[in-house]
Amino acid sequence: MQRTVWLFALGLFSLLPVSGASSAAQAGDPATLIREKLVSEIRVTKPTADHTDIVTPGDIVLLHKDGLMMCSVSSSYAFSNTYNNGVLEANYKNRAKDAAKSLFKGHLPFGGGGSVADAANNGCPSRKFVAGEKFWITGIQLEKESILISTLSDPYPDASGNQVRYYGEIKVPFPKGSVPTPDQFSQTVAELITVQPQDNNDNGGQGDNQSSQQAPQEEGPPPAQTAAAPAGPAAPMTAIPPPPPPADAAPPTISIGQTKDQVTAAFGQPLREAKLGAKQIFYYKDMKVTFTNGKVSNVE
Numbered sequence: 001m002q003r004t005v006w007l008f009a010l011g012l013f014s015l016l017p018v019s020g021a022s023s024a025a026q027a028g029d030p031a032t033l034i035r036e037k038l039v040s041e042i043r044v045t046k047p048t049a050d051h052t053d054i055v056t057p058g059d060i061v062l063l064h065k066d067g068l069m070m071c072s073v074s075s076s077y078a079f080s081n082t083y084n085n086g087v088l089e090a091n092y093k094n095r096a097k098d099a100a101k102s103l104f105k106g107h108l109p110f111g112g113g114g115s116v117a118d119a120a121n122n123g124c125p126s127r128k129f130v131a132g133e134k135f136w137i138t139g140i141q142l143e144k145e146s147i148l149i150s151t152l153s154d155p156y157p158d159a160s161g162n163q164v165r166y167y168g169e170i171k172v173p174f175p176k177g178s179v180p181t182p183d184q185f186s187q188t189v190a191e192l193i194t195v196q197p198q199d200n201n202d203n204g205g206q207g208d209n210q211s212s213q214q215a216p217q218e219e220g221p222p223p224a225q226t227a228a229a230p231a232g233p234a235a236p237m238t239a240i241p242p243p244p245p246p247a248d249a250a251p252p253t254i255s256i257g258q259t260k261d262q263v264t265a266a267f268g269q270p271l272r273e274a275k276l277g278a279k280q281i282f283y284y285k286d287m288k289v290t291f292t293n294g295k296v297s298n299v300e
Contacts, residue, residue, distance in 0.1 A: 030179040035142045037182035045136040061193040070166035072125035079168040146173040155275045258296045
């Protein structure tokens with residue numbers, strides 16, 4: 001009898017850790033909850049595999065700190081940055097990685113003073129972004145004790161006049177020894193970047209004009225009455241025919257070869273624009289129009 005009771009108690013004791021682990025799993029991992037909150041606040045942009053174009057645009061974010069470094073998308077490595085304790089710093093180790101990789105591929109000359117250290121300083125065509133500039137977020141990933149935010153810029157002209165996109169990474173570590181709440185970490189990220197607010201003035205400032213047009217006119221003195229003419233036989237009035245019904249306006253269309261002015265005249269200004277070399281892309285709500293040398297070359 002005692003053996004039976006002891007085995008029963010041992011069985012209950014063995015179930016306690018499992019039940020506790022299940023409750024912890026249901027509560028949610030704090031780091032995972034942080035990532036989920038950030039993804040809910042910033043719509044991530046989907047780029048092409050080579051990062052030279054945007055497939056699905058997300059939110060545009062505004063930078064609040066100086067010194068964000070990004071590499072040209074032709075580089076094998078995105079430029080690494082760290083934001084910690086209110087300071088944004090670039091990590092130049094990725095340049096050395098890129099240079100070493102190019103060296104092993106035979107892209108860098110041996111001898112003649114061309115060392116990996118020298119190539120690291122020039123192996124990544126880069127651009128420094130400052131507070132007030134805007135770019136896209138292409139990924140928000142959970143790493144060990146940190147969140148990694150991937151960035152992508154619009155095309156910028158380089159020294160040769162070529163349009164170049166730049167991409168980078170921002171590592172935001174958790175405080176040592178603890179994981180903050182999602183709200184606390186979201187506030188930390190907001191010190192660095194925030195989503196660009198949408199333009200609330202959708203009517204283009206026409207509301208004030210409409211209000212002024214609808215204002216009542218001041219009443220003036222009644223017009224002076226002229227002397228009545230002697231009454232005579234009234235001439236019959238001819239009936240005025242009703243105006244014809246308005247014709248249905250044809251929906252706007254777009255065709256290959258149209259100019260940007262023709263497209264904007266028919267569809268208005270695009271929600272967003274992107275440039276890539278000789279190409280320029282207009283993003284509308286349900287349409288993507290590609291211009292080559294200023295004329296429509298593709299409509300999706």
